[in-house]
Amino acid sequence: xxxxxxxxxxxxxxxxxxxxxxxxxxxxxxxxxxxxxxxxxxxxxxxxxxxxxxxxxxxxxxxxxxxxxxxxxxxxxxxxxxxxxxxxxxxxxxxxxxxxxxxxxxxxxxxxxxxxxxxxxxxxxxxxxxxxxxxxxxx
Amino acid sequence: xxxxxxxxxxxxxxxxxxxxxxxxxxxxxxxxxxxxxxxxxxxxxxxxxxxxxxxxxxxxxxxxxxxxxxxxxxxxxxxxxxxxxxxxxxxxxxxxxxxxxxxxxxxxxxxxxxxxxxxxxxxxxxxxxxxxxxxxxxx
DNA sequence: ATCCTACGATAGACTTTGTCTAAGTCAAGC
DNA sequence: GCTTGACTTAGACAAAGTCTATCGTAGGAT
Numbered sequence: 001x002x003x004x005x006x007x008x009x010x011x012x013x014x015x016x017x018x019x020x021x022x023x024x025x026x027x028x029x030x031x032x033x034x035x036x037x038x039x040x041x042x043x044x045x046x047x048x049x050x051x052x053x054x055x056x057x058x059x060x061x062x063x064x065x066x067x068x069x070x071x072x073x074x075x076x077x078x079x080x081x082x083x084x085x086x087x088x089x090x091x092x093x094x095x096x097x098x099x100x101x102x103x104x105x106x107x108x109x110x111x112x113x114x115x116x117x118x119x120x121x122x123x124x125x126x127x128x129x130x131x132x133x134x135x136x137x138x139x
Numbered sequence: 140x141x142x143x144x145x146x147x148x149x150x151x152x153x154x155x156x157x158x159x160x161x162x163x164x165x166x167x168x169x170x171x172x173x174x175x176x177x178x179x180x181x182x183x184x185x186x187x188x189x190x191x192x193x194x195x196x197x198x199x200x201x202x203x204x205x206x207x208x209x210x211x212x213x214x215x216x217x218x219x220x221x222x223x224x225x226x227x228x229x230x231x232x233x234x235x236x237x238x239x240x241x242x243x244x245x246x247x248x249x250x251x252x253x254x255x256x257x258x259x260x261x262x263x264x265x266x267x268x269x270x271x272x273x274x275x276x277x278x
Numbered sequence: 279a280t281c282c283t284a285c286g287a288t289a290g291a292c293t294t295t296g297t298c299t300a301a302g303t304c305a306a307g308c
Numbered sequence: 309g310c311t312t313g314a315c316t317t318a319g320a321c322a323a324a325g326t327c328t329a330t331c332g333t334a335g336g337a338t
Contacts, residue, residue, distance in 0.1 A: 014305055014314060035296080050317050055296065074210060074325090076295060090250075090258055099256050103249035110242035111229075111267060117238050119229055121269035128250060130260035153285060153334055174324080189288050194325065213296090215324060 004066060011064065021046045022057040026067060026081040032098045034076035072098055072127055088125070092132035101128065143205060150203065160185045161196040165206060165220040171237045173215035211237060211266055227264070231271035240267065 004023050009015055025033070025041045033041070039054040058079055061067040068080040072091045078098070087100040088107075107124045130136075143162050148154055164172070164180045172180070178193040197218055200206040207219040211230045217237070226239040227246075246263040269275075 016305075016315065018316070036294095048317085050319095052297080052318080053316055056315085071210065071213060074216065077213065090254075090256065090260070092258065093261070099258075101250060101254045101256075103246075103254070104251060105249050107242075107246065107249065107265060108267070110244050110246065111240060112243060115229075115240045115242070117229065117240075118272035119231065119238075119267070119269045120275045121229070121267050122232070123268040125266045125268070126246060126249075127264045128247070128258070128260050129262040129264070130258045133257035136259045155286065155334070157287065187288085189290095191289080191326085192287050195286080 007066070008064070013060075017046055018042075018049050018053045019057050021049060022054060023061075026061070026079060030081055032070055032078040032080050034078055036076060038079065070098070072096075088127065090128040090130070092135055093129050094131055094135040097132050146205070147203070152199075156185055157181075157188050157192045158196050160188060161193060162200075165200070165218060169220055171209055171217040171219050173217055175215060177218065209237070211235075227266070229267045229269070231274055232268050233270055233274040236271050 004027060005015065005020065008019070008023070013019065021042045022038060024045070025038050028041075035051075035055055035058055038058065039049070039051055042049050042054055058067065062069050062079075066081075066083055068083045070078045070080050070089060072078065072089055073096060080100075082100055087102050090099045090101045091097070103126060107126055108121060111121070143166060144154065144159065147158070147162070152158065160181045161177060163184070164177050167180075174190075174194055174197055177197065178188070178190055181188050181193055197206065201208050201218075205220075205222055207222045209217045209219050209228060211217065211228055212235060219239075221239055226241050229238045229240045230236070242265060246265055247260060250260070
């Protein structure tokens with residue numbers, strides 16, 4: 001993701017301090033941050049950045065396919081900078097920890113035509129839920 | 140689901156008019172209603188029922204395993220009375236239509252041990268996204 | 279049948295997450 | 309260095325849901 005800024009410039013992005021900071025935050029930690037967490041880290045680098053700009057920038061990055069939105073719980077969306085390698089998510093039902101995982105095979109092939117009801121399917125999302133080692137130890 | 144009320148009574152539920160109405164709404168239409176939609180239909184039968192009660196009752200039904208929560212989009216949770224037959228969901232990315240689907244095999248078996256990171260996995264949720272026949276025709 | 283009481287229902291305030299708007303600012307081409 | 313339209317900002321607004329204090333009632337006890 002180090003050349004992210006270059007790719008974005010190539011797509012006609014105006015390169016502002018705010019956008020640079022948001023990209024840096026996502027690039028810096030390959031974890032799944034919420035918009036608010038991104039904002040908090042961005043404020044540390046650029047105190048006057050606003051919430052709206054963080055939301056806008058994250059939305060643009062998602063539209064451009066540089067970042068994935070992940071909704072594993074009913075709380076805030078999370079942003080996953082690992083957009084270029086297809087993967088699914090494993091979520092701890094207790095502490096909310098999230099790991100990227102790579103199931104074998106294509107989950108789409110498990111859905112026979114008779115179960116597609118004429119839909120044109122373009123995407124499959126799989127979320128595995130359970131307890132992480134820590135939480136199952138202290139259960 | 141016709142014996143739902145009996146099952147609930149057997150579990151020590153106090154049988155109030157409000158709970159009966161919520162159960163009837165879910166029983167009546169096997170679609171995926173939001174809490175607000177459930178509330179609207181419940182009000183039609185029992186005008187003084189409150190939003191909080193609908194939320195509480197739905198939450199209890201979910202806890203009891205009688206109803207499933209489905210979060211296919213970033214909007215409201217939906218409630219699925221089809222809790223006793225395992226299934227996944229197929230969602231239209233444009234109009235939001237939801238269908239229950241039954242993929243072949245167990246989605247869990249696609250996740251090798253090396254990708255489980257010590258988690259105790261108890262559940263898998265699969266969401267297929269695409270365009271329904273209507274929406275792909277008018278695209 | 280009536281009474282009691284703990285469980286359930288209610289209205290409405292509050293919270294969280296996110297979107298929108300109107301006005302100000304600035305990156306980049308000229 | 310101007311200009312201009314794309315970007316940013318603060319704060320109002322909105323949707324979905326939770327919480328709280330108070331009132332009502334289902335169902336067992338008498």
